[in-house]
Amino acid sequence: MSQIKEDLLEVVQTVMIPEVEAYIDDLHEIIEKGEQTDDNKEEVKEMEDFLVELQNIVQAINENKMDDKQAEEVYEKIEKLLEESQENMEE
Numbered sequence: 001m002s003q004i005k006e007d008l009l010e011v012v013q014t015v016m017i018p019e020v021e022a023y024i025d026d027l028h029e030i031i032e033k034g035e036q037t038d039d040n041k042e043e044v045k046e047m048e049d050f051l052v053e054l055q056n057i058v059q060a061i062n063e064n065k066m067d068d069k070q071a072e073e074v075y076e077k078i079e080k081l082l083e084e085s086q087e088n089m090e091e
Contacts, residue, residue: 008075
């Protein structure tokens with residue numbers, strides 16, 4: 001497996017999936033408490049869809065269905081998302 005695929009697999013499995021799952025759990029808690037808004041319900045669906053996309057990335061790498069160029073493009077997008085998330089947390 002190439003380095004870019006290993007890096008992508010690591011960031012998806014150790015950072016992205018756990019963070020998305022934790023966020024979905026937080027949204028479900030809000031909904032269970034009856035404190036949700038329509039935006040929260042939509043956000044849950046979007047995050048669950050994103051989680052499936054992340055799982056598909058892992059599967060594509062493990063089944064060697066993603067080439068290095070695709071892996072690099074996805075990795076760059078994830079890095080940008082993480083940077084934006086960090087910037088938003090600092091504000």
